[in-house]
Amino acid sequence: MMRTRPLKVALLGCGVVGSEVARIMTTHADDLAARIGAPVELAGVAVRRPDKVREGIPAELITTDATALVKRGDLDVVVEVIGGIEPARSLITTAFEHGASVVSANKALLAQDGAALHAAAEEHGRDLYYEAAVAGAIPLIRPLRESLAGDKVNRVLGIVNGTTNFILDKMDTTGAGYQEALDEATALGYAEADPTADVEGFDAAAKAAILAGIAFHTRVRLDDVYREGMTEVTAADFASAKEMGCTIKLLAICERAEDGASVTARVHPAMIPLSHPLASVRGAYNAVFVESDASGQLMFYGPGAGGAPTASAVLGDLVAVCRNRLAGATGPGESAYAALPVSPMGEVVTRYHISLDVADKPGVLAQVATVFAEHGVSIDTVRQQGKDGEASLVVVTHRASDAALGGTVEALRKLDTVRGVASIMRVEGE
Amino acid sequence: MMRTRPLKVALLGCGVVGSEVARIMTTHADDLAARIGAPVELAGVAVRRPDKVREGIPAELITTDATALVKRGDLDVVVEVIGGIEPARSLITTAFEHGASVVSANKALLAQDGAALHAAAEEHGRDLYYEAAVAGAIPLIRPLRESLAGDKVNRVLGIVNGTTNFILDKMDTTGAGYQEALDEATALGYAEADPTADVEGFDAAAKAAILAGIAFHTRVRLDDVYREGMTEVTAADFASAKEMGCTIKLLAICERAEDGASVTARVHPAMIPLSHPLASVRGAYNAVFVESDASGQLMFYGPGAGGAPTASAVLGDLVAVCRNRLAGATGPGESAYAALPVSPMGEVVTRYHISLDVADKPGVLAQVATVFAEHGVSIDTVRQQGKDGEASLVVVTHRASDAALGGTVEALRKLDTVRGVASIMRVEGE
Numbered sequence: 001m002m003r004t005r006p007l008k009v010a011l012l013g014c015g016v017v018g019s020e021v022a023r024i025m026t027t028h029a030d031d032l033a034a035r036i037g038a039p040v041e042l043a044g045v046a047v048r049r050p051d052k053v054r055e056g057i058p059a060e061l062i063t064t065d066a067t068a069l070v071k072r073g074d075l076d077v078v079v080e081v082i083g084g085i086e087p088a089r090s091l092i093t094t095a096f097e098h099g100a101s102v103v104s105a106n107k108a109l110l111a112q113d114g115a116a117l118h119a120a121a122e123e124h125g126r127d128l129y130y131e132a133a134v135a136g137a138i139p140l141i142r143p144l145r146e147s148l149a150g151d152k153v154n155r156v157l158g159i160v161n162g163t164t165n166f167i168l169d170k171m172d173t174t175g176a177g178y179q180e181a182l183d184e185a186t187a188l189g190y191a192e193a194d195p196t197a198d199v200e201g202f203d204a205a206a207k208a209a210i211l212a213g214i215a216f217h218t219r220v221r222l223d224d225v226y227r228e229g230m231t232e233v234t235a236a237d238f239a240s241a242k243e244m245g246c247t248i249k250l251l252a253i254c255e256r257a258e259d260g261a262s263v264t265a266r267v268h269p270a271m272i273p274l275s276h277p278l279a280s281v282r283g284a285y286n287a288v289f290v291e292s293d294a295s296g297q298l299m300f301y302g303p304g305a306g307g308a309p310t311a312s313a314v315l316g317d318l319v320a321v322c323r324n325r326l327a328g329a330t331g332p333g334e335s336a337y338a339a340l341p342v343s344p345m346g347e348v349v350t351r352y353h354i355s356l357d358v359a360d361k362p363g364v365l366a367q368v369a370t371v372f373a374e375h376g377v378s379i380d381t382v383r384q385q386g387k388d389g390e391a392s393l394v395v396v397t398h399r400a401s402d403a404a405l406g407g408t409v410e411a412l413r414k415l416d417t418v419r420g421v422a423s424i425m426r427v428e429g430e
Numbered sequence: 431m432m433r434t435r436p437l438k439v440a441l442l443g444c445g446v447v448g449s450e451v452a453r454i455m456t457t458h459a460d461d462l463a464a465r466i467g468a469p470v471e472l473a474g475v476a477v478r479r480p481d482k483v484r485e486g487i488p489a490e491l492i493t494t495d496a497t498a499l500v501k502r503g504d505l506d507v508v509v510e511v512i513g514g515i516e517p518a519r520s521l522i523t524t525a526f527e528h529g530a531s532v533v534s535a536n537k538a539l540l541a542q543d544g545a546a547l548h549a550a551a552e553e554h555g556r557d558l559y560y561e562a563a564v565a566g567a568i569p570l571i572r573p574l575r576e577s578l579a580g581d582k583v584n585r586v587l588g589i590v591n592g593t594t595n596f597i598l599d600k601m602d603t604t605g606a607g608y609q610e611a612l613d614e615a616t617a618l619g620y621a622e623a624d625p626t627a628d629v630e631g632f633d634a635a636a637k638a639a640i641l642a643g644i645a646f647h648t649r650v651r652l653d654d655v656y657r658e659g660m661t662e663v664t665a666a667d668f669a670s671a672k673e674m675g676c677t678i679k680l681l682a683i684c685e686r687a688e689d690g691a692s693v694t695a696r697v698h699p700a701m702i703p704l705s706h707p708l709a710s711v712r713g714a715y716n717a718v719f720v721e722s723d724a725s726g727q728l729m730f731y732g733p734g735a736g737g738a739p740t741a742s743a744v745l746g747d748l749v750a751v752c753r754n755r756l757a758g759a760t761g762p763g764e765s766a767y768a769a770l771p772v773s774p775m776g777e778v779v780t781r782y783h784i785s786l787d788v789a790d791k792p793g794v795l796a797q798v799a800t801v802f803a804e805h806g807v808s809i810d811t812v813r814q815q816g817k818d819g820e821a822s823l824v825v826v827t828h829r830a831s832d833a834a835l836g837g838t839v840e841a842l843r844k845l846d847t848v849r850g851v852a853s854i855m856r857v858e859g860e
Binding site for chain 2: 032137142148151293301308311329330332
């Protein structure tokens with residue numbers, strides 16, 4: 001029973017992802033039609049540079065007027081793969097107003113304005129799907145939203161940025177420094193000319209906001225996410241991590257507080273044990289580890305970026321949204337009923353690995369230990385190493401709040417015998 | 431906007447999984463109501479032993495008459511966690527006839543009669559969901575069915591039985607033999623008193639049939655799945671695997687033939703490289719590795735069994751099915767449009783690791799190599815080892831069909847110089 005009227009799909013953006021979406025829509029048209037229950041038709045493609053040759057896309061579908069395209073009124077679905085805040089936000093809102101559902105891959109926009117966009121979708125009885133916005137091809141949003149809908153998620157630990165994982169993996173396996181590993185990532189096309197969004201954690205922070213919102217049924221905005229980049233991670237940090245049986249990953253961490261009354265979301269480099277499933281995520285791969293009441297520990301692994309993987313996620317959403325159109329229904333919308341407060345970073349509780357450069361004389365350890373004790377931070381292990389008249393002290397703490405640790409470090413810096421704080425690294429996933 | 435009429439759910443079976451489903455439905459009632467958009471009410475629980483104390487379940491809900499329960503006519507959803515073919519099949523069919531949707535965790539039934547059950551669901555406009563039937567809590571059926579609906583899956587490699595993975599992991603890490611590892615699994619509760627269904631691969635074969643059907647949009651029945659248990663795997667096999675940089679896992683493998691015109695499904699022990707993400711799946715955990723055209727490589731990891739994890743999968747389905755009821759819609763049903771033929775095991779193409787006990791005299795290698803060549807099986811590497819007048823020969827082949835390999839082995843056994851074929855193991859995941 002195949003409907004004859006095709007579903008009309010407009011594509012906003014025809015770069016790496018968009019062209020792959022168009023290609024698969026053409027080459028796999030029969031499969032898509034069978035899976036949806038009706039054929040899908042590419043009704044228009046909005047681009048910035050109309051003169052560029054776009055193989056397989058009929059010239060008459062190309063337009064530079066994206067606004068006119070989304071206002072046509074006969075579209076079933078608008079696929080937004082432009083990225084950035086504007087004009088994507090206005091185009092999506094206009095698409096809803098003119099009766100289309102929307103599939104988006106836009107993490108920055110969803111992290112910033114997800115609530116308003118969901119509200120617009122709901123107002124017009126349309127779908128807003130965005131599996132491709134987090135961790136590329138890895139099915140993550142649908143499993144969190146739907147498969148775990150009967151469970152209680154307590155923690156999400158994710159490697160959600162392929163560029164930084166490539167760099168950290170390179171540092172880990174070759175002993176390279178940050179700059180050397182970044183240069184290789186750039187040469188191989190894993191890092192952009194300006195890598196700021198990746199290495200400073202902005203990209204991961206947007207994904208953390210989206211994941212936390214879905215996991216905890218609570219609105220979490222980009223501004224709520226603590227963010228620390230990984231440009232300060234050194235070869236020495238990796239050596240310290242190895243001594244602890246750990247490696248270092250840039251993690252997006254979304255947690256429910258132990259009392260369940262609040263949540264936190266943060267992005268920073270962290271040591272994780274080599275035995276943790278995330279430790280063996282290599283190269284530019286992504287993986288997200290989910291801990292929940294009933295399921296225990298789940299992990300989702302795959303390519304976090306790239307044209308084809310991201311297009312696969314977009315098309316999965318497209319099939320679902322088209323099926324909903326045919327059924328006259330919509331899928332799950334925003335679920336923010338829990339509305340838990342998002343706590344600041346100071347309230348995050350974890351363990352810390354701190355390297356101090358100290359004077360090599362008696363009593364230093366006692367002084368340092370006193371400072372930790374005064375701030376209520378309990379020490380797990382201390383390792384003291386002499387080197388050329390100086391000494392280093394590596395302290396690993398028990399669980400303590402970020403605020404308490406911050407106070408400890410501030411006080412340590414004021415000690416005459418502490419020459420410097422070489423590094424502070426959180427320890428996760430234990 | 432909360433509907434006031436609760437959705438009525440009947441539970442068939444109240445063992446390890448069922449009691450956990452009932453418990454979560456009670457303790458997380460508010461969350462479930464918020465996520466569904468209406469409260470859910472446990473309307474009845476069918477059990478075999480009514481006298482057993484079932485904490486938290488009101489006695490008046492308990493019945494031994496499952497048929498009367500599913501015939502009530504006012505049920506929205508029937509959750510079937512009895513297992514086995516009958517009476518589960520009749521009860522599910524009756525539930526559809528009386529207007530209920532069904533959530534099932536019954537892999538054996540789905541693998542044997544999935545097509546008929548799907549047809550019954552469709553005939554009555556109801557849903558049949560069964561995420562819990564494959565790999566417990568791991569979201570797998572929904573991602574394959576929905577997230578990858580715009581992609582083309584080429585191969586599924588799964589560790590889908592926790593008991594056998596526990597045993598093989600134990601053999602790998604401790605050097606134990608099969609019986610010793612099985613005894614430990616039994617003592618720890620990972621293996622049942624009669625472990626046949628697990629160690630002979632019957633459980634994994636049912637899951638392979640379900641996964642292949644969904645991945646390839648093709649009906650694959652249990653009878654279509656080649657099955658070989660793991661009771662013959664020895665400590666010597668693990669030693670050989672280590673020399674190859676591999677470990678041994680019991681894998682469920684669903685593959686599209688290279689020409690795309692047919693599919694195969696099989697369960698057997700296999701060597702996989704230590705660098706493969708499946709190699710580091712420890713203990714009783716499950717993981718499924720999916721290779722597809724656009725997404726590349728994805729992996730889904732988590733607990734494959736247990737009351738709470740399985741209940742989480744059941745409840746995720748319950749939320750989805752309840753939402754569909756409220757929307758007056760149904761989710762994706764069976765997708766078997768591709769209807770590809772399922773090829774027999776002989777047509778499977780892979781690599782092989784073969785250990786032969788041979789006479790320690792000149793010319794043996796030449797004889798053996800000739801047999802491989804005559805059967806069109808190309809040799810990749812040969813390793814010869816002398817021991818006490820005898821010698822062993824380890825041959826690793828290039829890719830060859832199972833039929834060609836079978837013919838080769840048969841001919842090898844007839845050689846005077848071949849004392850025995852110590853082991854034949856497929857090599858996968860390269």
